[in-house]
Amino acid sequence: MKNKIAHLLASYFGLGYAPKASGTVGSLGTLPAAFAAAYFFGTAGILTAAATAFFIGVWATHEIISHQEEKDPSLVVIDEFAGQMLTFVFAGQLLYHNTDAWLVYLIGFGLFRLFDIVKLGPVKWADSRLKKTPGALCLTTFSPESSPEPFLSVSSGLYIKAKKVFDECKIRR
16 A cells, blocks of 8 residues: 555656656656746745755655666656756745746746756756666755756746846736
């Protein structure tokens, strides 16, 4: 039973079982949760969701990898959830009670996936460390999506871009 719950949570309710691009599917599946957290609770909601996913992810990932050979299974996409949520942290207050910010979510999703695929600088380093040090905490912490580079640049870039877009919209109204 515990193993089934771990699979359910680590795969973000089955999204990790997508036949192709499970990370992308997991990130895309995060957007409704990101919208809800940001809309109702702003930055605090986003941080709470990301932190909760991190701690649940460590437990669930440990359960999964302790019972199999593969130490970085593609079905584990809970780290995508946590990383995608962190993408929106600096834009959290801008997204609070805002239903017109769909473009911010799409840009955040696109940039988040880009950083995951390209793996620049610290992300590449973290990814190489992951391969040398398998384990649930390492997998969840040093996942490329959870590294500071995409978090800081995407979040701050999203905030600046979103602020410009919303200021421009206010001027036009």
